[in-house]
Amino acid sequence: NAGVTQTPKFQVLKTGQSMTLQCAQDMNHEYMSWYRQDPGMGLRLIHYSVGAGITDQGEVPNGYNVSRSTTEDFPLRLLSAAPSQTSVYFCASKVDPYNEQFFGPGTRLTVL
Amino acid sequence: AQKVTQAQTEISVVEKEDVTLDCVYETRDTTYYLFWYKQPPSGELVFLIRRNSFDEQNEISGRYSWNFQKSTSSFNFTITASQVVDSAVYFCALGSNQAGTALIFGKGTTLSVSS
Numbered sequence: 131n132a133g134v135t136q137t138p139k140f141q142v143l144k145t146g147q148s149m150t151l152q153c154a155q156d157m158n159h160e161y162m163s164w165y166r167q168d169p170g171m172g173l174r175l176i177h178y179s180v181g182a183g184i185t186d187q188g189e190v191p192n193g194y195n196v197s198r199s200t201t202e203d204f205p206l207r208l209l210s211a212a213p214s215q216t217s218v219y220f221c222a223s224k225v226d227p228y229n230e231q232f233f234g235p236g237t238r239l240t241v242l
Numbered sequence: 243a244q245k246v247t248q249a250q251t252e253i254s255v256v257e258k259e260d261v262t263l264d265c266v267y268e269t270r271d272t273t274y275y276l277f278w279y280k281q282p283p284s285g286e287l288v289f290l291i292r293r294n295s296f297d298e299q300n301e302i303s304g305r306y307s308w309n310f311q312k313s314t315s316s317f318n319f320t321i322t323a324s325q326v327v328d329s330a331v332y333f334c335a336l337g338s339n340q341a342g343t344a345l346i347f348g349k350g351t352t353l354s355v356s357s
Contacts, residue, residue, distance in 0.1 A: 163344040172349035233287040
């Protein structure tokens with residue numbers, strides 16, 4: 131049981147480049163989320179999903195797209211990276227709305 | 243509005259001191275859940291406790307204890323006899339219907355324990 135996995139662990143992009151942060155879980159959890167963590171800001175919700183084919187916006191969705199074609203995967207896409215998107219990104223999953231969220235190890239993204 | 247406030251940005255203590263981390267939440271839901279997570283210097287997020295709104299009993303787990311008070315909308319976390327390994331960022335989080343299905347986190351409290 132790998133839990134929640136994220137790739138890559140580190141990434142450097144130039145402004146305007148696009149990329150996809152990968153997230154996968156093997157616990158058959160319906161609920162998945164993406165957060166970003168910035169110094170002094172805590173974890174802020176970007177997008178979340180309640181099941182395959184269903185996604186919704188969180189607190190800071192601008193500049194990010196998501197899709198959920200399978201229960202296991204929940205990729206986060208940056209279409210045109212900006213320096214303001216420099217952050218640590220965490221993916222999380224849980225079995226139902228009110229239970230513990232399991233977090234991936236995070237992806238540290240730097241946009242130059 | 244759903245909100246979690248951790249007013250203490252940073253706390254520094256010496257080993258063996260007791261320390262309390264404060265958490266105040268806002269929600270209009272009558273059913274909600276509160277969580278504490280620990281983020282050590284290595285960066286991963288570690289689940290510590292989950293508490294539902296119908297259970298106001300305090301909980302103790304080793305040196306950790308939690309005080310949930312609905313009257314003051316608080317869910318405080320106390321570490322007794324702190325150790326250097328307790329040094330981390332601690333996050334309080336809220337889960338409720340109004341918050342959607344993801345957790346809403348406070349900004350975190352950085353605890354530094356020196357020897």
